[in-house]
Amino acid sequence: MPPAFESARAILLDIEGTTTPISFVYRTLFPFAAAHVEEFLQQHSTDDEVSDLVAQLRVHREAQAEHSVNLPPWSDVSVGERLHSAAAYVRYLMERDSKITLLKSLQGKIWEAGYRSGELRGDVYPDVPHALVRWRAQGRRVAIFSSGSILAQKLLFAHSTAGDLTKFLDAFFDTTTGAKQDPQSYQCIAAALALTPREILFLSDVTAELDAARAAGMQTVLSLRPDVTKPGRLAHPCIRTFDEVFL
Numbered sequence: 001m002p003p004a005f006e007s008a009r010a011i012l013l014d015i016e017g018t019t020t021p022i023s024f025v026y027r028t029l030f031p032f033a034a035a036h037v038e039e040f041l042q043q044h045s046t047d048d049e050v051s052d053l054v055a056q057l058r059v060h061r062e063a064q065a066e067h068s069v070n071l072p073p074w075s076d077v078s079v080g081e082r083l084h085s086a087a088a089y090v091r092y093l094m095e096r097d098s099k100i101t102l103l104k105s106l107q108g109k110i111w112e113a114g115y116r117s118g119e120l121r122g123d124v125y126p127d128v129p130h131a132l133v134r135w136r137a138q139g140r141r142v143a144i145f146s147s148g149s150i151l152a153q154k155l156l157f158a159h160s161t162a163g164d165l166t167k168f169l170d171a172f173f174d175t176t177t178g179a180k181q182d183p184q185s186y187q188c189i190a191a192a193l194a195l196t197p198r199e200i201l202f203l204s205d206v207t208a209e210l211d212a213a214r215a216a217g218m219q220t221v222l223s224l225r226p227d228v229t230k231p232g233r234l235a236h237p238c239i240r241t242f243d244e245v246f247l
Helices: 003-007 022-043 048-065 079-095 101-117 127-137 150-158 183-192 207-216
Strands: 010-013 141-145 171-173 200-204 219-223
Touching: 022 048, 022 079, 022 101, 048 079, 048 101, 079 101, 101 150, 127 141, 141 183, 150 171, 171 183, 183 200, 183 207, 200 207, 207 219
Parallel strands: 010 141, 010 200, 141 171, 200 219
Antiparallel strands: none
16 A cells, blocks of 8 residues: 555545445345335334434425436325335335435334344455454554444444454444535544544545545545446555555
8 A cells, every 4th residue: 555544543434345245235234124114114103213204204205206206105194004105115215225314314223123133244344353453453543434324334333244343443424424425524524533634544435435535635545345346447546455454
């Protein structure tokens, strides 16, 4: 890695395609949420937080109906029909890989039950646990920035295939901080970590995210995992394993 990276006091990590196989998200997490969303909404229909999420989903659908077609129908005739409508709309959003915060919040709550029951285990690449131990020993802080909710992030690393890894993670950031392709999001993260952007090294498999982080002043590295498609342009230094980062 370029010698300048040695100045990094913190490492900011994306999850999907960086610490975790993309297939885990699309073949395990999304299907689990889709299969359990209606059951979850019914079981928690009297919870204020869940009721608020359902109401937000309805508002979001109404706004989307102005410029979208083939939206699933929505009925408020009864509580049961409202929850059925909300579940159908959640599945519609997941099929389109929507990044809206309220969807990510609901998904995290659904996955929580799966992690706690042992039905779900967070998949991480084999080099990740060793790298986290190494970076902690070097005195570097490690944070996560993902479109998944902070709850979902913590659950994945707390119940990972390598055990509880949250003890190696200093902070978690999701889209409540800002969009991952907005430079201001990375400036906010640097401020939250009480560091200058230049003191942070961001690893992601998405070039547009790295571009935004670099525009904010962060150092950047493109993660090219085996299941990640190589971009047409390589505008950032590349790694294929965390063993290449501060070995």
